[in-house]
Amino acid sequence: MAATMVAGIFFSVLLGNRLNSQFTDISRLSAEAVFARAEERATAERLTIARDLHDSLAKSIHGIRMLAESLDSSLGAENHPDAPLSHTLLEAADEASREARLVLDGLRSGGDEDIIGALVEEATRWGARTGLSVTVNRGDSDTPLPCSTEAMWQLQRILGEILANIERHAHATSVDLSIFHDDSCFRLDVRDNGIGFREDVKDLYREGHYGLAGLRERSETLNGAFSIDSPSEPTAGTRVRLRVPITSLHSASDKEKIV
Missing domain, CATH: 3.30.565.10 (Histidine kinase-like ATPase, C-terminal domain)
Structure with a gap:
């Protein structure tokens, strides 16, 4: 009788440990699945924003930079007194273009690169x-x-x-x-x-x-x-x-x- 009770307790403890382990695994897998879905949604949103920025802001900045480059070249060739100012404008446009490129690269990145x-x-x-x-x-x-x-x-x-x-x-x-x-x-x-x-x-x-x-x-x-x-x-x-x-x-x- 005592041996039967000990065996019952032993198997109950063993079963409990296995159930706890399985519940832990299920919880971990569920958390990973939720995180993966969130990452997938975030990636899709980043790509959408990147496309919108590329089609609007990035193209506008590129156009401004081209105009600034043309102005800088023209005033520089004429030794115009405003040539330094136009060059500063070109540098600012370059910086804005670089910043936009970094933003787009960051949004397009899916991580683990x-x-x-x-x-x-x-x-x-x-x-x-x-x-x-x-x-x-x-x-x-x-x-x-x-x-x-x-x-x-x-x-x-x-x-x-x-x-x-x-x-x-x-x-x-x-x-x-x-x-x-x-x-x-x-x-x-x-x-x-x-x-x-x-x-x-x-x-x-x-x-x-x-x-x-x-x-x-x-x-x-x-x-x-x-x-x-x-x-x-x-x-x-x-x-x-x-x-x-x-x-x-x-x-x-x-x-x-x-x-």
């Missing part, structure tokens, strides 16, 4: 447009590094702002871009050979110059650390460093898989 390849492509395009020499060092590995749409967007904007600052203010002729990662950290280093900052970097942060506050805020959204080194010597250049935890590059579902 190679962040290293995307940043290298961004820097290469920038170098071709500005005529500055860009050297890329991505270490010994050519393995793609998957990245969520949100993190991809933030990192592209960070690099874009760094390169824009170099173009506007550094008077540099070359830029070195280094991208490395290991199991715990993603590292982005950008160094130029320009004139550097004449002001104290802490003052620039506080006063909001060169978009530095925005760069820091974007890095903080990725739980990252952002720093700038700019020696006072002429032509010493500026070095910008970004450190981001690898887990911050993944979407919520990917983080669950990693854990």
Whole structure:
């Protein structure tokens, strides 16, 4: 009798454990299915917005840029006194066009794309447009590094702002871009050979110059650390460093898989 009771208790506990395990699996699969459906809907919405922006805003910006380029060329050829102003207008149109392209690229991205390849492509395009020499060092590995749409967007904007600052203010002729990662950290280093900052970097942060506050805020959204080194010597250049935890590059579902 006692043996029968013990056996009954044992099988009840065993059955309970199995049921709990199955309920846990069902809950996890249900959550993953809900997340997948939400991701699918979000992707469809992003593509719809991207098409609308491309057919309206992006084309308008492109038209403005073409007019600005024509005006700049015409006034420059005539040595018109307003030629510098027209060139400033062209630079602003270029910047707006670049921003629009980044927005569209971010909306079209479905996530889990190679962040290293995307940043290298961004820097290469920038170098071709500005005529500055860009050297890329991505270490010994050519393995793609998957990245969520949100993190991809933030990192592209960070690099874009760094390169824009170099173009506007550094008077540099070359830029070195280094991208490395290991199991715990993603590292982005950008160094130029320009004139550097004449002001104290802490003052620039506080006063909001060169978009530095925005760069820091974007890095903080990725739980990252952002720093700038700019020696006072002429032509010493500026070095910008970004450190981001690898887990911050993944979407919520990917983080669950990693854990």
